[in-house]
Every structure is written in structure tokens, then in C-alpha cells.
Amino acid sequence: METIKIKYFDNEIDKIEKISKGDLIDLRAAETVKMKAGDFKLIKLGVGMKLPNGYKANIYPRSSTYKNFGIMLANSVGQIDNSYSGDNDEWRFPAIAMRDTIIRKNDRICQFEIQKIQPEIEFVEVDHLDDESRGGIGSTGTN
Numbered sequence: 001m002e003t004i005k006i007k008y009f010d011n012e013i014d015k016i017e018k019i020s021k022g023d024l025i026d027l028r029a030a031e032t033v034k035m036k037a038g039d040f041k042l043i044k045l046g047v048g049m050k051l052p053n054g055y056k057a058n059i060y061p062r063s064s065t066y067k068n069f070g071i072m073l074a075n076s077v078g079q080i081d082n083s084y085s086g087d088n089d090e091w092r093f094p095a096i097a098m099r100d101t102i103i104r105k106n107d108r109i110c111q112f113e114i115q116k117i118q119p120e121i122e123f124v125e126v127d128h129l130d131d132e133s134r135g136g137i138g139s140t141g142t143n
């Protein structure tokens with residue numbers, strides 16, 4: 001089992017409980033936010049963490065987030081770097097509102113998992129790649 005140091009920036013949101021293997025972990029809005037259609041807001045998630053060495057975190061919307069709140073995650077997948085672990089490094093949900101909406105403090109608006117960081121990579125420039133070209137995006141058709 002991995003242990004993660006977690007800091008709560010707000011004492012009014014529910015705390016995260018022990019997680020079964022494989023399950024994504026829900027996160028809560030740490031503020032009440034009113035948004036108009038088209039607004040952008042970095043919604044506070046009320047937590048900061050020291051992830052295990054060699055791991056990052058991915059934040060995704062919950063499947064019901066759009067239905068319940070009409071917001072989308074502006075960056076598609078939120079990337080929490082391992083180095084985002086300072087005392088003021090609170091996690092946020094970059095939200096785009098598609099309709100007028102209210103997100104209330106403690107609402108569960110997203111979920112996250114931790115993931116191993118890719119290995120160190122060095123680039124070697126070449127003039128040609130050896131493999132057969134695939135014919136462009138969509139070349140395999142739709143059926």
C-alpha cells in the first residue's frame with residue numbers, strides 16, 4: 001500500500017477515506033462557485049499532496065459532472081506534477097461552464113488516480129523513420 005501526505009486547505013469539505021485498489025478517488029469543490037455560460041474558473045479542490053516518488057496524478061471529470069453541473073475540464077485531463085507539493089500547492093479544477101450553473105462547496109466534481117511517471121527520454125534526430133507509413137489519420141475507415 002502507498003501512503004500519501006495530504007493537506008486540507010479547507011476544514012469544511014469531507015476528507016478522503018482509504019481507497020480500494022484500482023478505484024479512482026473523488027474530489028470536492030472547496031468553494032461555492034456561480035458561473036455563467038462561457039465562464040472559466042479555477043475551482044479550488046481544497047487539497048494538496050506529496051505524491052509517492054516517481055508518480056504523478058491525473059484528474060478527470062466524474063462521468064456525471066457534465067450532467068450535474070454543466071462544466072467541462074478545460075485541459076481535458078489535469079496533470080498534477082510530483083513537484084506540485086509545496087505548502088501552497090492546492091489542486092484546482094479548470095472549469096468551463098457550458099450553461100449558467102452553481103457548484104456548491106463539498107460537491108464531488110472530479111476524480112483522480114496516481115500514475116507512474118514515464119522513464120527518462122533522450123531524443124535522437126534522424127532524416128527518415130524506418131517503419132511503413134499508415135496513410136494519415138482515419139485511414140482505416142469507420143467500419
Ligand SMILES: O=c1ccn([C@H]2C[C@H](O)[C@@H](COP(=O)(O)OP(=O)(O)OP(=O)(O)O)O2)c(=O)[nH]1
Nearest residue numbers: 059075077078079080081084090091092093094
Ligand atoms: O487540472 C489541473 C492541472 C494542473 N494543476 C496544477 C498541478 C500542476 O503540477 C500545476 C502545473 O500544471 P501544468 O504543468 O500542467 O501547467 P502549466 O500551464 O504548464 O503551468 P506551469 O507553468 O505552472 O507548469 O498546476 C491543477 O491543480 N489542476
